[in-house]
Amino acid sequence: MFRQRVRIRSFALSRAAADALVVIFALALVWAGAMLVLLAFKVAPDTVNGLSGYRIAYDYLAGLSPQDISASTRLVAAIGGLTACLVFGYLAWRAIPRPYLARSDLRLISDEHGSVDVDARAVERAAEIAALAHPAVSAARARYLTDDLALDISASRADALAATLQDVHERARDSLARHQLPPLPVNVTLVRLERPNRRDLQ
Amino acid sequence: VSAPESCWRTCKPAAPVAKVAALAGAGAVGFGMLLLFGVLARGRERLVVMRSDDAGTVAARPRALGQAAVTLGEQSRDVLRAKAKATPKRHGTGGRLRLTAYHAQSSDGTGAASASRDRVRALAESFSLGVRLRSRVPRRGARVS
Numbered sequence: 088m089f090r091q092r093v094r095i096r097s098f099a100l101s102r103a104a105a106d107a108l109v110v111i112f113a114l115a116l117v118w119a120g121a122m123l124v125l126l127a128f129k130v131a132p133d134t135v136n137g138l139s140g141y142r143i144a145y146d147y148l149a150g151l152s153p154q155d156i157s158a159s160t161r162l163v164a165a166i167g168g169l170t171a172c173l174v175f176g177y178l179a180w181r182a183i184p185r186p187y188l189a190r191s192d193l194r195l196i197s198d199e200h201g202s203v204d205v206d207a208r209a210v211e212r213a214a215e216i217a218a219l220a221h222p223a224v225s226a227a228r229a230r231y232l233t234d235d236l237a238l239d240i241s242a243s244r245a246d247a248l249a250a251t252l253q254d255v256h257e258r259a260r261d262s263l264a265r266h267q268l269p270p271l272p273v274n275v276t277l278v279r280l281e282r283p284n285r286r287d288l289q
Numbered sequence: 290v291s292a293p294e295s296c297w298r299t300c301k302p303a304a305p306v307a308k309v310a311a312l313a314g315a316g317a318v319g320f321g322m323l324l325l326f327g328v329l330a331r332g333r334e335r336l337v338v339m340r341s342d343d344a345g346t347v348a349a350r351p352r353a354l355g356q357a358a359v360t361l362g363e364q365s366r367d368v369l370r371a372k373a374k375a376t377p378k379r380h381g382t383g384g385r386l387r388l389t390a391y392h393a394q395s396s397d398g399t400g401a402a403s404a405s406r407d408r409v410r411a412l413a414e415s416f417s418l419g420v421r422l423r424s425r426v427p428r429r430g431a432r433v434s
Binding site for chain 2: 106110117121122125127128142249271278
């Protein structure tokens, strides 16, 4: 099969949580690094401590003893830790990339008598021909991506561009319906405008 | 060997230690910036979206939209040449369009600007673009077509 493409399913919440964690870690790294540079350049430790509280935090943590941590504190820490483990464990599980082939034949029927498949290129060609039927479209290229159909077009006229794109979208959807294909979402993108040479007589 | 408790206010690091600390600190800052850049400036194709719903999306690449704006802007008789740049919004539909119309020194700049604005109005409205228009006189010796 030609033009195989691999797509990766991703879970938006996992991605957002991972990004947020990386941003927090990066900001902490920049902040701590800046404090370290200040100390290395012999800025007064009191000033750096005033900015970051690093010594206050160190002294507080170094001064802790087992008696300072009460039973309720332990309970809160345990519940918080368990919740964080479950939530972040779930998000980490969902964040694992799951690649799959984006382009495969479209199965229309499958039963005990056999199956009816439509080649991916046939679906793409149906959309391309519908788009090219529009007089303002000079080139069209479709990609069937299992979940949707991407249709990139080049236009030859700048006026009524929005109407052209809307019309091409409608035509592609109608073409899928006319060929009794499932009503896929069609993503029409204008990728190029072919400008006539201004030196030519128009 | 640990330093005495009270030393941290007064102790000055030895030169080699300070050098290593400075390098480590600068490295941490650099790595942090790199991580931030990687997360926040992730490369992705940005499109000017006109419509998006269950039936699909209708969108345009910013460069193609800029070409369309230039073509429309140059249709005015007063405009010698035009330059345009379309910038999509981060989320949702629409974006911004900056159009510069170059006109002859002898002609009226306001007229050229308003003529260009009229030409691109329909395009801007259909793509929900905010238009910023400037009129300029081309530099001496610059190409005008």
